[in-house]
Amino acid sequence: MEIKSPTGKLGVLLPGMGAVASTFIAGIEAIKLNLAKPVGSMTEMGTIRLGKRTEDRVPRIREFVPLEELENLVFGGWDINEENLYEICIRSGVLENSLVEMVRPKLESIKVWPAVFDKKFVRRLEGDYVKSAKNKLDLAEQIINDIQTFIDSNNTSSNVMIWCGSTEIFFESSEVHSTLKKFEKGLANNDPAISPSMIYAYASLKSGIPFANGSPNLSVDIPALQELALNTSTPIAGKDFKTGQTLMKTILAPGLKARQIGINGWFSTNILGNRDGEVLDDPEAFKTKEESKLGALDYILQPDLYSDLYSDYYHKVRINYYPPRGDNKEGWDNIDIFGWLGYPMQIKIDFLCRDSILAAPIVLDLVLFLDLAQRAGLKGIQEWLSFYFKSPMTLPELYPEHDLFVQLAKLKNTLRHMMDEELITHLGQDYYEDHLN
Numbered sequence: 001m002e003i004k005s006p007t008g009k010l011g012v013l014l015p016g017m018g019a020v021a022s023t024f025i026a027g028i029e030a031i032k033l034n035l036a037k038p039v040g041s042m043t044e045m046g047t048i049r050l051g052k053r054t055e056d057r058v059p060r061i062r063e064f065v066p067l068e069e070l071e072n073l074v075f076g077g078w079d080i081n082e083e084n085l086y087e088i089c090i091r092s093g094v095l096e097n098s099l100v101e102m103v104r105p106k107l108e109s110i111k112v113w114p115a116v117f118d119k120k121f122v123r124r125l126e127g128d129y130v131k132s133a134k135n136k137l138d139l140a141e142q143i144i145n146d147i148q149t150f151i152d153s154n155n156t157s158s159n160v161m162i163w164c165g166s167t168e169i170f171f172e173s174s175e176v177h178s179t180l181k182k183f184e185k186g187l188a189n190n191d192p193a194i195s196p197s198m199i200y201a202y203a204s205l206k207s208g209i210p211f212a213n214g215s216p217n218l219s220v221d222i223p224a225l226q227e228l229a230l231n232t233s234t235p236i237a238g239k240d241f242k243t244g245q246t247l248m249k250t251i252l253a254p255g256l257k258a259r260q261i262g263i264n265g266w267f268s269t270n271i272l273g274n275r276d277g278e279v280l281d282d283p284e285a286f287k288t289k290e291e292s293k294l295g296a297l298d299y300i301l302q303p304d305l306y307s308d309l310y311s312d313y314y315h316k317v318r319i320n321y322y323p324p325r326g327d328n329k330e331g332w333d334n335i336d337i338f339g340w341l342g343y344p345m346q347i348k349i350d351f352l353c354r355d356s357i358l359a360a361p362i363v364l365d366l367v368l369f370l371d372l373a374q375r376a377g378l379k380g381i382q383e384w385l386s387f388y389f390k391s392p393m394t395l396p397e398l399y400p401e402h403d404l405f406v407q408l409a410k411l412k413n414t415l416r417h418m419m420d421e422e423l424i425t426h427l428g429q430d431y432y433e434d435h436l437n
């Protein structure tokens, strides 16, 4: 596959400059100064095996595919309050103040633009730093102008947009989302079913900028915007960063299924106290998240194929807003399993996790891989990036792949395919074929 080389600055555009976005940006600045390591990032730390096991070729992913250098990333974004990135970092309370102080000048220089915001979609937040316009098309044009000003002032040669904004309330895709023509008409007519995250996605794709959705709301996951992505040859990905409890679920469930261990029930509950938790305290926003969190297990366990093991399991997910915890979430899982002759057992997980610490490297990998995908000429839904999402986007005729290890194999094989390397099948016959024939 022909892949253009990265040629200059890569602009990272983030609607929603909250805990995840600020932890990501401050982290990149700290890493650039060698103050910390990019732990959790496949593009920075991962390796990839090439060829047969006997060949001993295991380069770093960064040395294998042409990724943009961290030095060349520049940042911009939108939020509903007028704060600079330094203030957001301190308010979010994820990183230690001493680390934030070391990158303070960089953070203070990062501009946050006024948001496209509609309280109907995020009911727990108030903001006074918002755009006004006669209709939603005009709002999209204002976002496109912000993007253009950012490109001109930073001289970026490519750009990626990642939605890091709050979770919007639950609603299903409808007529206005079904084609690009209807969607554009809806923008002009202020259709109430077009949410702010869709307006950012539209502006991004219209500008030929790859877009990923880090939250569970629809955003780019509608036919109209997928059509636009194909029209403008732009890669897209989503939805909902796979961190914390769902990450654990998609690590553990494939293992239980692989060993044909049955499951009677899986109860997951969380406490968290950041702004994300406050937004999710609204039942309508929680419903969007719940749908996203519930889907994974059914797809992994395939109860229709394994009716003796999984047809009757009870799955419940709860999120509780508990301010004292801030960003340091605690997630409990109780899993009732059964083994040989149906004998019951239990697994308990108590994950004291840091949400934004797990999400930041995902943002980095998505930025670099989406930029790579665009330079490789890929467009539309990038299924090979399912690895990073709780509700992976797929074409309507396909079911999403949730098993973390299948997702990983798919991601790495896509990289091999891009670089014209042999795909790895793990057949294990290579040694015999080479040495015994």
Ligand SMILES: NC(=O)c1ccc[n+]([C@@H]2O[C@H](COP(=O)([O-])OP(=O)(O)OC[C@H]3O[C@@H](n4cnc5c(N)ncnc54)[C@H](O)[C@@H]3O)[C@@H](O)[C@H]2O)c1
Pocket: 015, 016, 017, 018, 019, 020, 021, 078, 079, 080, 081, 092, 115, 116, 117, 118, 122, 125, 163, 164, 165, 166, 167, 168, 196, 197, 214, 215, 216, 240, 241, 242, 243, 244, 274, 275, 276, 354, 355, 356, 358, 359
């Ligand atoms: N942290 C994680 O591990 C994780 C995992 C999966 C998904 N997510 C999702 O990522 C998103 C960000 O998470 P976070 O912890 O940074 O939340 P956060 O509340 O700290 O940040 C979200 C920011 O988006 C802003 N915002 C809301 N609507 C906006 C709009 N229309 N335009 C611009 N800004 C807007 C809010 O003011 C806030 O500052 C959330 O939707 C969350 O559900 C986070």
